Amino acid sequence: MRRVAWILAPLLLVGCAAEESEPLHTAVTTVPAPDPFAELAEAVAGIEEDTNTEVGVALYDGSAMTEAGSLDWLPAWSTMKIPIARAAAEHCGYGKEYVSELTEAAIEWSDNDAARALWDCMGSDKEAAEKVGAEIAKSGSHVRVNGAFGTTRWSFAGQARYAYYLSQQDQDDPVFADMHHIAEDQAYGLGQLEGVPFKGGWSDYEKDGSWHTRQLGWFGGFGVAVGARSADGSYDDTMDALDQVARLLKTSVPETG
Template identity: 70%
Template sequence: MRKRAVVLAPLLLAGCGAGGPGEPLTTPVTTVRAPYDGLAIQVEKIEKDTHTEIGVALYDGTTLTQAGSLDWLPAWSTIKIPIAFAAAEHCDYSEDTVTELTEASIEWSDNDSARALWDCMGSDEEASKKVAAEIAKSGASVKVNGAFGTTRWPFAGQARYAHMLSAMNPDNPIIADMRHIDDEQSYGLGQLGVPFKGGWSDNEADGAWHNRQFGWIGRVGVAIGARSADGDYDATVEALDTVARLLSAGTGS
């Protein structure tokens, strides 16, 4: 029987790598270019309707488009994808073991499985470098923490990574796992039938709730996230659902 999805264990989250509680998660408004003209206004409305802060980044291989008041959130479980790719290259477990751990880590976001993949790549320092090198293949630079869920992963860089993955063989086992996410986690991008991975957690420093996802629609890399200052999980789900539908219409999916 599959384990139910759980919030990342304290082992992964100890020592928030996202900065202190007073560090802002915002950036100046980014100009949105066609074909997403009007996206910023629509995302701002979703923020008001759901009482959340939202971040959106889209990358089509040429143009990076951003909207919303958030530029980044901690990676949470979205970082399990580059961990899986790095482990496939560097882990010395048997192929069957790596496959089993990867499926559990991605499809129902099992934390123990993700930690096992991480540990098989050496020390925290060694694993951090290998996962950072995997992300860097997309042209984005991320400093990966030992408590890997707390890694600060900007939406812009994650959209670039998603675009890179969109060009891979869809039969790749990790890509295939991203198409079989547990139904309980299949909100937001999960409504669209596209490969994706989500990550979520409360923030002990300020009581907020974070929820983020990345994947791709066609060949457009997508990273979205929502933060509820009130700690409202349902509000972040509603925000991601609405943003995903908006993006699906904008990309012609």
């Protein structure tokens, strides 16, 4: 994450004899480049205070993980539909055209019945969970997927790692194409950033009455996972939080070639 700039100091010649008999040495000074995420934690804390939410942010560039916010994880909710769709494309016994239709509905509109159909076509809950877990594990992130797949515990760091893995795959993948056409009413947060493929998930949490909203996506060479929790059960507050996080990341993530 930190870049190093190399600065060559001027050569100093000490007498002709030294010049003839001793090798010249180049003094090298390393200067750390500015860290684009140096103020991320403070900025995210400000968003939490402003929106009365808890927030989690993780970015992974293939070598370093950056995290900020009060949250380390949330249930996956509908973000799990991405690895489900990719696993189904490999293992589902339905016809290719039907799988494509289900995938489009599951991702673009977040249709739960379509996602369940993709899940069921991979076998029993145990078999489907193993296949989806294996898909996520391709990224080096390991998740124990539940039969009630939306409730699966998925850390932001693990999801950012998976998102980075997806960013390195063939971008002509139909799943990724669908991620560029998310329904307008779901296109907040990362959906406010032009050209960014993403998928969101959201739900109330019956155990404590809170509301959760989270998203995964990638841009600028980073896999990104973000989420917000409203203890008051406010969907609007979590959307506001993710909108602010997206604007923050837009200005923080370094421009790439």
